[in-house]
Amino acid sequence: MLNIAIIGHVDHGKSTLIGRLLYDTNSLPKEKLEEIKRTCEELGVEMEFAYVIDALEEERKNRMTIETSQVFFRSKKRDYAIIDAPGHKEFIKNMVTGVSQADAAILIVDVKEGVKEQTKRHAYLAKLLGIGEVIVAINKMDLVNYDRNAFERVREEVLDYLRKIGLKAKFVIPISAYYGDNVAKKSEKMDWYKGLTLLEALDRLEKRSKGFDFRFIVQDEFRLDGETIYLGNVIAGEVKRGEIVKRFPEGDEVLIKKIFYGERGVEKAKKPLAVGIIADKKLRRGNVLAKGEAKVRKKIEALVFCLLNEIKEGNEYLLKCMTQESLCKIEKVFEKIDVENLERKEGKRIREIEIGRVLISLDEPLAFENFKDLPEMGRFVLIEKGKIIAGGILTNLK
């Protein structure tokens, strides 16, 4: 499964592209399609792509949680989950606090409008969040008669900006999300374009975190027949029964005596399974079991994204990184970054929807990784009175 974020300026075609991808890969739920067909028949109109989008849009509005705002589709090669970027703030929030983590992004740009404010913001955020590669989709080619020059012009404009922020465009593809040109099917209207379709390009992308060694986070425990079973998720690698691993932040060794998948005893556990483990010593919620060393820290430098109120030196929060928790304090605000013009700003207060680089000191040491290596252990939230005030990511842990 590859997670992709679709980013770009409002009205440049994000929702339409999502609808088109689902439609052309036959990934729409059957009931949904039936429902749309029925509606169209009742209205005496032909089943049009526009209705599909409207229906999806409706669906999206009705869903509340971050988890279910994901949609899925499948190519011949693999499954995809789309993380939509409805707005600037939601995007940051989803990316930082979300269960979903984008491996790559599609940056969509309207060929008639070119690079706009949110094109820049989203691209820059993607870069900050450690997304290494983007596919640029120059959309609405039908509106310019599939003209090559129009495409080239916008292509240069986008690449110019991406170069400035150091983000690599792996592919730049002329599409019409509305008519489906070069999305899942090669367009007959753009002979001059010899490259891949969007779907083919997606299939060429690679997952971000590969080959990280075993990491397991303890979420919960329960007693069964006099033994304690620790429940949690394997977020990287695998472990076998009988292996000795390390427990963090303590740093001591732990023997994996038994592994359970559901009720069943199993020989090994692999990412991304939720499993139960019986160990030779008492563990606790928030413990990280690992092969190799985890990066245990009491002070961290991080990028923080303020979502509510403001962040300033001296403020205290509860920091949560998966099930790890510690009280913490903002020691220093180094700088703020204006996402609009990318300028670094002086100032000690990071306000709502601003980004800053800070030093945080923790009461208890916790285990981390850099966000780009292992997103689950490289992102955290700062909480005050039960509310998420900010999300943060670690980008330069040594």
Ligand code: GDP
């Ligand atoms: P979003 O705000 O980025 O999600 O943009 P939408 O997907 O809602 O699209 C905005 C408008 O552009 C809608 O009216 C779409 O029908 C239209 N649109 C999207 N893609 C295309 C396209 O490829 N060609 C044309 N002509 N219109 C499009």
